[in-house]
Amino acid sequence: MPDQKRYKWRRDDYREKTRGLLMLNTGDGKGKTTAAIGVLVRAAGRGMHCAMIQFMKAKTDRYGEHESFDKLGIEVHTMGDGFTWDTNDKSQDIKTSEETWALCVEKMRCGEYDMLVFDELLYVLSYGFLDIDAVIAEIRSVRETQPNLHLILTGRNVDNAMQKLIDEADLVTEMTEIKHPFHAGIFAQQGIEF
Numbered sequence: 001m002p003d004q005k006r007y008k009w010r011r012d013d014y015r016e017k018t019r020g021l022l023m024l025n026t027g028d029g030k031g032k033t034t035a036a037i038g039v040l041v042r043a044a045g046r047g048m049h050c051a052m053i054q055f056m057k058a059k060t061d062r063y064g065e066h067e068s069f070d071k072l073g074i075e076v077h078t079m080g081d082g083f084t085w086d087t088n089d090k091s092q093d094i095k096t097s098e099e100t101w102a103l104c105v106e107k108m109r110c111g112e113y114d115m116l117v118f119d120e121l122l123y124v125l126s127y128g129f130l131d132i133d134a135v136i137a138e139i140r141s142v143r144e145t146q147p148n149l150h151l152i153l154t155g156r157n158v159d160n161a162m163q164k165l166i167d168e169a170d171l172v173t174e175m176t177e178i179k180h181p182f183h184a185g186i187f188a189q190q191g192i193e194f
């Protein structure tokens with residue numbers, strides 16, 4: 001059995017000693033979201049208060065990680081209209097992105113979290129659905145007032161236009177695709193992709 005008291009003590013201790021990181025998981029290879037989930041699982045094990053907000057996945061869907069998060073006490077909000085933006089309605093995509101970002105801002109500003117993951121925020125930014133300067137300004141202001149808050153942003157398509165965000169970050173990891181089963185005709189599978 002884990003020593004809950006020890007973990008609780010560590011959480012209090014953690015608030016004093018931790019330097020919050022801004023982490024970006026990007027690239028075309030698989031593993032951006034799952035790496036973020038891995039860190040959430042690790043942090044939750046330390047008694048840290050964590051949440052993930054998902055921009056693009058359909059709010060009507062349940063994924064494997066949602067079931068696991070329930071068991072681990074990790075909060076998750078899935079706000080998107082579906083992975084492919086198949087609404088074909090840019091104004092709707094912008095509206096959904098703005099609503100989702102508003103929730104991110106609320107969660108950051110409330111000061112109750114140790115770690116927040118904004119899944120696919122980088123993808124949304126690359127499409128110009130949110131203003132990158134406004135997003136950076138908000139993140140910077142939150143990190144000034146909460147220097148121990150960890151933030152993880154995921155999504156492919158980080159290009160030169162996002163250099164400002166890369167400059168702002170402490171950790172940037174690019175997943176590179178060497179091989180993906182999709183190219184061999186193997187589609188998304190339960191437990192691996194969702």
Ligand code: ATP
Nearest residue numbers: 028029030031032033034035156175180182192193
């Ligand atoms: P994961 O959620 O598995 O960690 P990811 O977050 O790195 O993946 P996304 O960009 O969010 O990847 O893509 C969503 C899904 O698309 C992933 O589950 C991934 O397996 C799949 N995918 C990634 N690369 C390809 C590709 N080249 N062709 C088809 N599907 C792909």
Ligand code: MG
Nearest residue numbers: 032033120154
């Ligand atoms: Mg992903």
